[in-house]
Amino acid sequence: MMTKITREYLQQLDEKDGLAKFRNEFYLNDQVIYLNGNSLGLLSRRAEASLNEVMEMWKQYGIDGWMKGKRPWFYFTDELSELMAPLVGAAPEEVCVTGSTTTNIHQMIATLYQPTKERYKILADELNFPSDIYALKSQLALKGYHEDALVQVQSRDGQTLLTDDIIAQMTDDIALILLPSVLYRSGQVLDMKTLTEEAHRRGIVIGFDLCHSIGSLPHELNAWDVDFAVWCTYKHLNGGPGSIGGLYINEKHHVHAPGLAGWFGSDKNKQFDMEHDFSQAIDAGAYQIGTPHMLSAAPLIGALEMMNEATIDAVRAKSLLMTDLLIELVTEHLVPLGFIITTPLDHHARGGHLYIEHDEAARITKAMKAEGIIPDFRAPKGIRLSPVALYNTFTELYDTVSIIKSIMTEEKYREYKNEREVVA
Numbered sequence: 001m002m003t004k005i006t007r008e009y010l011q012q013l014d015e016k017d018g019l020a021k022f023r024n025e026f027y028l029n030d031q032v033i034y035l036n037g038n039s040l041g042l043l044s045r046r047a048e049a050s051l052n053e054v055m056e057m058w059k060q061y062g063i064d065g066w067m068k069g070k071r072p073w074f075y076f077t078d079e080l081s082e083l084m085a086p087l088v089g090a091a092p093e094e095v096c097v098t099g100s101t102t103t104n105i106h107q108m109i110a111t112l113y114q115p116t117k118e119r120y121k122i123l124a125d126e127l128n129f130p131s132d133i134y135a136l137k138s139q140l141a142l143k144g145y146h147e148d149a150l151v152q153v154q155s156r157d158g159q160t161l162l163t164d165d166i167i168a169q170m171t172d173d174i175a176l177i178l179l180p181s182v183l184y185r186s187g188q189v190l191d192m193k194t195l196t197e198e199a200h201r202r203g204i205v206i207g208f209d210l211c212h213s214i215g216s217l218p219h220e221l222n223a224w225d226v227d228f229a230v231w232c233t234y235k236h237l238n239g240g241p242g243s244i245g246g247l248y249i250n251e252k253h254h255v256h257a258p259g260l261a262g263w264f265g266s267d268k269n270k271q272f273d274m275e276h277d278f279s280q281a282i283d284a285g286a287y288q289i290g291t292p293h294m295l296s297a298a299p300l301i302g303a304l305e306m307m308n309e310a311t312i313d314a315v316r317a318k319s320l321l322m323t324d325l326l327i328e329l330v331t332e333h334l335v336p337l338g339f340i341i342t343t344p345l346d347h348h349a350r351g352g353h354l355y356i357e358h359d360e361a362a363r364i365t366k367a368m369k370a371e372g373i374i375p376d377f378r379a380p381k382g383i384r385l386s387p388v389a390l391y392n393t394f395t396e397l398y399d400t401v402s403i404i405k406s407i408m409t410e411e412k413y414r415e416y417k418n419e420r421e422v423v424a
């Protein structure tokens with residue numbers, strides 16, 4: 001370990017921080033340290049302005065807003081794909097901003113899962129977010145398979161996955177793989193490049209759920225030759241509650257008809273011919289289903305412009321420095337009080353948040369909220385701390401750890417019950 005980290009040292013880092021200017025663009029409550037950007041990012045003035053712009057067009061033009069105004073709604077998601085593409089390392093034609101993570105999984109599986117008699121299983125993992133697994137199970141059921149057609153890679157420590165364990169499960173009966181890029185609890189980053197190579201060597205289609213990596217670290221989906229990916233935009237991308245998600249589908253797959261077709265997947269020049277024969281768009285837009293949810297898409301213009309201006313590489317560099325410092329502070333001050341860190345320590349395997357565990361985590365989280373720190377709790381005993389490069393400061397990391405320390409040493413957590421709330 002380095003020498004002890006002081007609050008003054010962190011203040012100096014804040015003064016030198018090239019991303020500090022973006023903090024002023026967010027609506028922050030100065031009574032609160034917000035460390036939950038991995039569940040819901042905060043509102044920025046730019047995202048608010050781009051939402052207001054769509055509201056204004058609606059006010060002025062009514063139905064004509066689809067073709068009139070600064071950003072006609074009919075082409076709105078194309079513009080979002082342009083802004084999104086650099087964040088996933090893909091061509092804009094391979095990206096579509098639409099749906100939600102879960103509906104996009106349904107679309108991608110319905111499109112790319114083409115089971116045969118010999119090759120019909122889907123490979124996932126036992127640590128993924130439940131919605132992904134529900135979607136996979138229901139897609140298998142729709143094709144007439146039972147739950148045993150879903151293979152879930154086991155974790156050895158309950159927190160992380162080994163690349164070799166995943167590869168060992170890529171057997172001849174696997175048709176498709178869906179894995180998270182970053183595990184939502186421990187924050188482990190999977191080696192997407194190697195996993196994709198190994199899957200392709202065995203003739204398996206592979207895709208990733210980027211919910212916990214998009215806007216937090218760079219991706220090279222096209223260079224890695226990943227087949228498909230899905231993500232949400234309300235976590236590290238700050239698009240607002242329920243903002244529309246994204247999907248990537250490698251250009252080599254654009255020949256496939258969408259498994260779930262709808263009129264917004266049409267070639268835009270033919271869409272209003274109102275024919276009953278579907279004329280599929282030639283790009284990832286083909287996998288949209290219905291009318292874009294404009295009010296949930298609108299904030300993304302401002303949010304993505306800001307992210308691209310900051311650059312994802314600068315965001316990743318600051319994010320790693322923040323979790324490095326947090327790891328040191330937690331090791332020094334909280335590990336002696338019974339906390340353990342389960343996030344991988346290696347940079348290449350660490351995402352944007354830190355996961356710490358304590359037997360009293362549910363009520364420690366409640367005490368933290370009462371003291372003005374917003375983390376999130378994941379049953380049974382995890383606390384996620386997510387310092388966000390665009391709006392958190394280094395000094396906040398120091399204050400967070402000091403406050404948690406006082407909650408423990410003064411036993412303030414004992415005032416609360418050790419059980420989770422309905423939304424945790």
Ligand SMILES: *Cc1c(COP(=O)(O)O)cnc(C)c1O
Pocket residue numbers: 100101102103128129131132180184209211212232245
């Ligand atoms: C946040 C998250 C989801 C949420 O899916 P929605 O369809 O946006 O509700 C799904 N999967 C993972 C891995 C997530 O982190």
